[in-house]
Amino acid sequence: MQGALTRYRVIAWIVGVVLIALVVVGMPMKYLGDNDVVVATIGPGHGFLYMLYLVASWDLSRRAGWPLQRMLLVMLAGTIPFLSFYCERVVTRWARTAMEPVPAA
Amino acid sequence: MRALLTRAWIVRHLVALTLVAAFLALGWWQIGRAAGGNSLSWAYAFEWPVFALFVVFLWFREVQQERRRGAGPAPEPEAPPQSAAGFGRPVRVPAAPARPADDDPELAAYNDYLAWLNAHPGARPGDYPGPRPA
Numbered sequence: 001m002q003g004a005l006t007r008y009r010v011i012a013w014i015v016g017v018v019l020i021a022l023v024v025v026g027m028p029m030k031y032l033g034d035n036d037v038v039v040a041t042i043g044p045g046h047g048f049l050y051m052l053y054l055v056a057s058w059d060l061s062r063r064a065g066w067p068l069q070r071m072l073l074v075m076l077a078g079t080i081p082f083l084s085f086y087c088e089r090v091v092t093r094w095a096r097t098a099m100e101p102v103p104a105a
Numbered sequence: 106m107r108a109l110l111t112r113a114w115i116v117r118h119l120v121a122l123t124l125v126a127a128f129l130a131l132g133w134w135q136i137g138r139a140a141g142g143n144s145l146s147w148a149y150a151f152e153w154p155v156f157a158l159f160v161v162f163l164w165f166r167e168v169q170q171e172r173r174r175g176a177g178p179a180p181e182p183e184a185p186p187q188s189a190a191g192f193g194r195p196v197r198v199p200a201a202p203a204r205p206a207d208d209d210p211e212l213a214a215y216n217d218y219l220a221w222l223n224a225h226p227g228a229r230p231g232d233y234p235g236p237r238p239a
Binding site for chain 2: 001002003036039040043044047048051054058062063064065068099101
């Protein structure tokens, strides 16, 4: 599960950065500056990266044994610019909790 | 089968259906835009159906898991008959009871590893944090 968490964190970070680039640089250039070169370049790329993010979230959630609602929440979190980094921290904390050894009864 | 018709599951089926329909509609919209000359839309026209497929995949896995849970734990494999009198190879039985584990640190460490694996069903061998301090 450590591996699944690492994969999730890497792709969450990448998707977060690309999403910010898209929202902060690409969209103003396209809709204010009438120049869609950034959106045309990284827009579809973000879509494909987000697919990897979905798969990584699913893998991590299943290994951690989280309920479906939490899995969907983690998946949605990757679509929010800026907040996605905070969500990655929260997810990491959840996963670390799930990895702690069960106290022997 | 009945477990998949509870309220929570009907909501899940409906959400999955809605998402698939919405994603396919968005894909169709992008196909229209792409045909209208928007070259960026070709990529999105391909991506939306993939997201729809992913919803189907998730739905399928959840249903599969629920059905497996409903079936209960797999029945224990039947123990081989103990007294097949007269047939089969003779079985060696150790005359002395097995050595207790306490005097072998390597075996104790391995047993701790096995106990940890047993306590963490989802874990993989690489996740073992090491023997607990005694």
